[in-house]
Amino acid sequence: MNVIQVESLTVCYQKPGLKRLTFDAVKQLSFEVHQGEVFGFLGPNGAGKTTTMNVLLGFVPPTRGAASLFGIDVRQPIARQRIGYLPELTYYYKFLTAEELLRFYAKIFSLPHAETDRRIDQLLKLVELEHARKRPIKSYSKGMQQRVGLAQALINNPDLLILDEPTSGLDPLGRMKVREIIQRLKNEGKTVFFSSHELGEVETVCDRVAIIHQGELKAVGRVNEITGQHASLEKAFLDIIGFQTTTAP
Amino acid sequence: MMSPRTFFLLLLALLILCFGFAAALLPRFAIYENRRHQSNNFFNLLLGDSSKMFANSFFVKADEYYHSGYYPTIFDNNSNFRTPHVAEDTGAVSSHNQGGEDTSFMGAPRDWLDAFGRHFIPNRHTHLDEGGAADDLSTSDNVREILPWLKLSARLDPDNVQTYTVTAYWLRIRMHKDKEAEQVLREGLRNNPQSCDILFELGRLFNESYHDTDRARNVWELAVRYWRQLPIEEQNDNKLIFEQITTNLGQLEERTGNLPQSVSWLQAAQTVSPMPGGLQKRIDEIKAKMAGPSLAPKSAN
Amino acid sequence: MKNIFAVAGIVIKELYRRKDFYVLFILTVLVCLIMGSVNVFNDKHVVRYLKELCLLLIWVSSLVIAITTTARQIPAEREQRTLLPLLAKPLTRTQLIFGKFLGCWLACGLVLICFYIFFGALAASRDHAWPLLNYFQAAFLHWIALGVVVAFALLGSLVFAAPSSNSTISFVIVATILTLGRYLDAVALAQPEPFRSLVYALYYAIPHLEIPFEMRNLIVHDWPLIGWNFIALETLYLLAYAVAFLVAACLVFRRKPVN
Numbered sequence A: 001m002n003v004i005q006v007e008s009l010t011v012c013y014q015k016p017g018l019k020r021l022t023f024d025a026v027k028q029l030s031f032e033v034h035q036g037e038v039f040g041f042l043g044p045n046g047a048g049k050t051t052t053m054n055v056l057l058g059f060v061p062p063t064r065g066a067a068s069l070f071g072i073d074v075r076q077p078i079a080r081q082r083i084g085y086l087p088e089l090t091y092y093y094k095f096l097t098a099e100e101l102l103r104f105y106a107k108i109f110s111l112p113h114a115e116t117d118r119r120i121d122q123l124l125k126l127v128e129l130e131h132a133r134k135r136p137i138k139s140y141s142k143g144m145q146q147r148v149g150l151a152q153a154l155i156n157n158p159d160l161l162i163l164d165e166p167t168s169g170l171d172p173l174g175r176m177k178v179r180e181i182i183q184r185l186k187n188e189g190k191t192v193f194f195s196s197h198e199l200g201e202v203e204t205v206c207d208r209v210a211i212i213h214q215g216e217l218k219a220v221g222r223v224n225e226i227t228g229q230h231a232s233l234e235k236a237f238l239d240i241i242g243f244q245t246t247t248a249p
Numbered sequence B: 001m002m003s004p005r006t007f008f009l010l011l012l013a014l015l016i017l018c019f020g021f022a023a024a025l026l027p028r029f030a031i032y033e034n035r036r037h038q039s040n041n042f043f044n045l046l047l048g049d050s051s052k053m054f055a056n057s058f059f060v061k062a063d064e065y066y067h068s069g070y071y072p073t074i075f076d077n078n079s080n081f082r083t084p085h086v087a088e089d090t091g092a093v094s095s096h097n098q099g100g101e102d103t104s105f106m107g108a109p110r111d112w113l114d115a116f117g118r119h120f121i122p123n124r125h126t127h128l129d130e131g132g133a134a135d136d137l138s139t140s141d142n143v144r145e146i147l148p149w150l151k152l153s154a155r156l157d158p159d160n161v162q163t164y165t166v167t168a169y170w171l172r173i174r175m176h177k178d179k180e181a182e183q184v185l186r187e188g189l190r191n192n193p194q195s196c197d198i199l200f201e202l203g204r205l206f207n208e209s210y211h212d213t214d215r216a217r218n219v220w221e222l223a224v225r226y227w228r229q230l231p232i233e234e235q236n237d238n239k240l241i242f243e244q245i246t247t248n249l250g251q252l253e254e255r256t257g258n259l260p261q262s263v264s265w266l267q268a269a270q271t272v273s274p275m276p277g278g279l280q281k282r283i284d285e286i287k288a289k290m291a292g293p294s295l296a297p298k299s300a301n
Numbered sequence C: 001m002k003n004i005f006a007v008a009g010i011v012i013k014e015l016y017r018r019k020d021f022y023v024l025f026i027l028t029v030l031v032c033l034i035m036g037s038v039n040v041f042n043d044k045h046v047v048r049y050l051k052e053l054c055l056l057l058i059w060v061s062s063l064v065i066a067i068t069t070t071a072r073q074i075p076a077e078r079e080q081r082t083l084l085p086l087l088a089k090p091l092t093r094t095q096l097i098f099g100k101f102l103g104c105w106l107a108c109g110l111v112l113i114c115f116y117i118f119f120g121a122l123a124a125s126r127d128h129a130w131p132l133l134n135y136f137q138a139a140f141l142h143w144i145a146l147g148v149v150v151a152f153a154l155l156g157s158l159v160f161a162a163p164s165s166n167s168t169i170s171f172v173i174v175a176t177i178l179t180l181g182r183y184l185d186a187v188a189l190a191q192p193e194p195f196r197s198l199v200y201a202l203y204y205a206i207p208h209l210e211i212p213f214e215m216r217n218l219i220v221h222d223w224p225l226i227g228w229n230f231i232a233l234e235t236l237y238l239l240a241y242a243v244a245f246l247v248a249a250c251l252v253f254r255r256k257p258v259n
Helices: A049-056 A100-108 A113-126 A140-153 A173-187 A199-205 A225-226 A231-242 B002-039 B042-047 B049-064 B085-091 B112-120 B137-156 B161-172 B180-189 B194-210 B213-229 B232-237 B239-256 B261-268 B276-295 C002-017 C020-036 C047-071 C074-079 C084-086 C093-127 C132-159 C163-189 C195-204 C210-220 C228-255
Strands: A004-014 A022-033 A038-042 A063-068 A081-084 A160-164 A189-196 A206-214 A214-223
Touching: A022 A049, A022 A063, A022 A113, A022 A206, A022 A214, A038 A049, A038 A199, A038 A214, A049 A063, A049 A160, A049 A189, A049 C210, A063 B261, A081 A140, A100 A113, A100 B213, A113 A140, A140 A173, A140 C084, A160 A173, A173 A189, A173 A199, A173 A225, A189 C074, A199 A225, A199 A231, A206 A225, A206 C195, A214 A225, A214 C074, A225 A231, B042 B049, B049 B085, B049 B137, B049 B161, B085 B161, B112 B276, B112 C210, B112 C228, B137 B161, B137 B180, B161 B180, B161 B194, B180 B194, B180 C047, B194 B213, B194 B239, B194 B276, B213 B239, B213 B276, B213 C093, B232 B239, B239 B261, B239 B276, B239 C228, B261 B276, C002 C020, C020 C047, C020 C093, C047 C074, C047 C093, C047 C132, C047 C163, C047 C210, C074 C084, C074 C093, C074 C163, C084 C093, C132 C210, C132 C228, C163 C228, C210 C228
Parallel strands: A038 A189, A038 A206, A081 A160, A160 A189
Antiparallel strands: A004 A022, A004 A063, A206 A214
16 A cells, blocks of 8 residues: 555645636646665656645645545545645644643544653653743744644654655754654655755655646656666756756756 | 113003903903803813713712612613602602502513622612611611712712702701701802702702891892893793792791781792682781781670 | 543643733723622612623623634734645644634633622622522533634634624624514514514524523523533523534635635
8 A cells, every 4th residue: 555645636725816727736646655664755846746736635625536645535634644744834823832732733643642642752852942942932933833733743653744846945953853854764764755846855864756747747666766867866857857057068 | 881870760660561461361361260260170171072971960969868779770670760869859748658568660570680690789678868768767868978969069060959958958958967968059159140949949958057137038039030031931930939938038028027028928939829719818828917807807795 | 522621721831822812801890899899878788680680791801702712713823824834734714613613612621710709709799598409500501602612603603704894794794683583573563474484584583692691591590400401401502502503614715715
């Protein structure tokens, strides 16, 4: 069973205005993500990455096609029981402390009290926020908020982690820590699905990648297969999406 | 260096200048002080003439409190409450307290919602001084609850004489607070110096509460003088108060043994009374008393 | 249910960590204490005007807290993007709506407890009486009425663009119901057709929140207890409206994009 299964997924949005025109954000997208792999989901801005993620998370219903997590249709809330999600922009309840936020999310996952306490201690140590666990989140820096986001994504010990631009806005040290966490999760047999514009990072961390452009899947496969004859994943990416460079090779 | 002569001349000139300024400015200051006194009232300053509208609302609020919240709104038929009972009762007449549900101003329920809603509002006609909502006569002194609204009404409209007289009545008769009643009336007199109604009420306070007939007489006679100074039209509009004052003076003089003066006051009352016959009867009785035993019927011997 | 209670817990935490409640409570206390210090002809037992003022301030404050707290729930989640990580959990939109409603409603309940305790203490300081059952009836129906207001404001937060417009509209509608709701049928009778039918329809359609509001008079003037059957009927009547608004909110929220 694939962890993520997307089949002929199409998502149409209605354009604002009287004419009720629609545009296809995602067109006939099909791919799967296997258990235990780190899967990169790449594409330029407006390619349809966020829309695809929104479908997987149940925020947006598919217009046509299907998507499932662990074999459960994404429209079922239970499909999200085993996933963790880190959004691109991490904002959390400013009046809560990190500990209270994690406890709240743990309640939604129906974690037992003792397990919750253990997980909170473990995660706050992992993201190096132990010293700030009792402080309200409004007093946190951006980096600290990002780390809280990572902690809440891991609170239920998810089998699938969906990360949307996880290193966006982080300094090099922060990015390294995120890479370490992803590697650790992979070693534990977890599946990681993330989108990123940092192709260097993707090249280092991912097992397989998919490249999407204008709502269509352009390429999917192992990193070295995609890179192929190109010098780097970045050059392969630009070639696949049809971008012509003006500078000399 | 100034010579002493120059110094003293300058001093004199300054003194003359100051005196001249004072003489010139004093009349303006007097006018300013008078105006300031008039705007001394915070509510008048804040609300202007609309304070009278609020004053009336609070007077009606006192009546609403008198009825423990059972009171018509502008949407109800309020003919039964045209005159606030709290003012009517200063005549100290029998009560309107009726047992059972009195929905005379509400009418029959208009629909099921209205009928249901009436369980959540005051729905009986009661008077605070007759037991109120609980029908418990031991709580009759709860009539004190109307006082804050009367006080506020007086503050907002110091020119409304009725507020002072009604407040004084409730303080004196029902709350037995004679000193407070006197304070209210004196405040009313400060704001309405020639008010016959307030003077009459003050006289009643002296007469009935303090049993001070001399002061009562002085105050009532002053009220009579003020009434006689009114223009004819105003005298015609205020005949009742003149009758009340002169009648009370007549009774006072009769009690103190000054019978000719008593007759004189009652005759004055007759000139404005709608029922002079009743007063004439009283005058005849006093005259008979004045004539003494000489007019008593001769014995058979 | 646990998800609903979890969301509700967050709302309650938010309320007691914001300053709104404390400001309104302190304001109410100050105004009542100042008014209570007024000398009314040297009589220390005059209390009803104070009770009326206190109850009015309690109603105003509770409506402010109910409407402003509820009006910002969903829009704030959207604006601060806390909605995304929340809905990425096994939490349905319906559970979120009910959780927000329950949190706001319970928060209002806690607020009312504080206010009514103060009211009871203030009244008892002069009355030397504790008609607890009367206070309970008034407070209970007050809380139920706030449930309707919260549900309405929650629906409004999904329909109107901004919390400020939702708050304003909710205040205007609630204030109109409280002051004129009882008399709409009398107003209808005075209108020509078709306005008469329209106003009548409005009269029957609106939740009659003025019923608990006007119970203040019974408390102020020491009227006897209302029959418990009427309390029960009124509770059911108002809860029906609250449920209707909540169902409408769930239906609207299902169709709304989250980002």
